[in-house]
Amino acid sequence: MPWRRVRSVLEPGRHYFSGADATVEAAVAARCGYFAGYPITPTTEVLERIAVRFPEVGAAFIQMEDEIGSVCSCIGASWAGAKAMTVTSGPGFSLMQEGISHAIMTEAPLVVVDGQRAGPSTGQVLVGGGDVMQARWGMHGGMPTIALAPWSVQEMYDGTIRAFSLAERYRTPVMVMAEAATMHLREIVEVAPEVDLYERDKAPGLPPFGADSPDGVPPMPGFGEGEKLLVTASTHDARGFRRTEDAHTHRTLTARLFNKIMMHVSEIAEVEEHYLEDAETAFVAYGFTARSALAAVEELRRSGLKVGLLRLKTLWPFPKDEVGRLSERINTMIVPEMNLGQMIHVVAEVARCKLLPHQQMDGTVIYPASLIDTARSVVA
Helix, strand or coil: CCEEEEECCCCCEEEEEEHHHHHHHHHHHCCCCEEEECCCCCCHHHHHHHHHHHHHHCCEEEECCCHHHHHHHHHHHHHCCCCEEEEECHHHHHHCHHHHHHHHHHCCCEEEEEEEECCCCCCCCCECCCCCCHHHHCCCCCCCCEEECCCCHHHHHHHHHHHHHHHHHHCCEEEEEEEHHHHHCEEEEEECCEEEEECCCCCCCCCCCCCCCCCCCCCCCCCCCCCCCCCCCCCECCCCCECCCCHHHHHHHHHHHHHHHHCCHHHHCCEEEECCCCCCEEEEECCHHHHHHHHHHHHHHHCCCCEEEEEECEEECCCHHHHHHHHCCCCEEEEEECCCCCHHHHHHHHCCCEEEEEECCCCCCCCHHHHHHHHHHHHC
């Protein structure tokens, strides 16, 4: 496996970072070579810090004219051999959907960090969580995606590093679905002395868009490395030649794009369990809201109620097996979201117990007190 262990760029130990700071330092730690972005609250601080940090480590930073240019230039940088990243928020994420779709079809690894805010449209510059379905279904074609849901500044660091390795391993865009609250939060981050990174397989001479197995990830040489590369987002064969009227070629290509994610769900999807051993009621939560859910669980436990938390660290591909197994041994799942109900529909597809939504979309975080009230109403 093309993993390598490298020394941390930062001094190992404790650092006091915002979520935006941690995103930048994670990109540096992952040896990201190219960043393009456009200012938008709450991720502008990422651009500001990257403008300083990237020149210090020999990486390239450019402020683009908009989010479309940002994501498209990252695709070009990826094919030139660099690890690439961009950041944005709601309206910018919408603009990036065509570029993300292009990256899926051309199998260009890149990382997109979305600091979600309240929508729709430009909405508010305050916190929101309404982009999570867009991360799966925002681009046409229906191909599966990888999207992570960090809940802390530590995970903004560790999770963004993991996002780069997932992007390189599966040759796909990986989205880090942060929120304004996490981007602006400041916490202690523990930086390890070494970082494990997955480096893309180049394998000269092999087809860059074909694999021996139906769930395979082909090698990805870069332009300028001596390979005869053809890169198109239209239907193409294993060598990149356009075959836009060939049904067999399209079936083969799209089946592999689907399988290379969905046949590796156990390697990609992650959850975290809290107090579930004897739980009768459980929160299924993600992102910043999971912090409030955990605080609510601990308070409810102190009053003798058997409540737990299943935290979705990965939104896509959805960890349906873990959610399904939990639903078989509890009475009720509560799904709190900073939107009007998105992931609850996915949970409902696999849950075998009673479901209760807890929805809030007003630019404020969901506080533990309101979750405690909801859980008590379930028990009552």
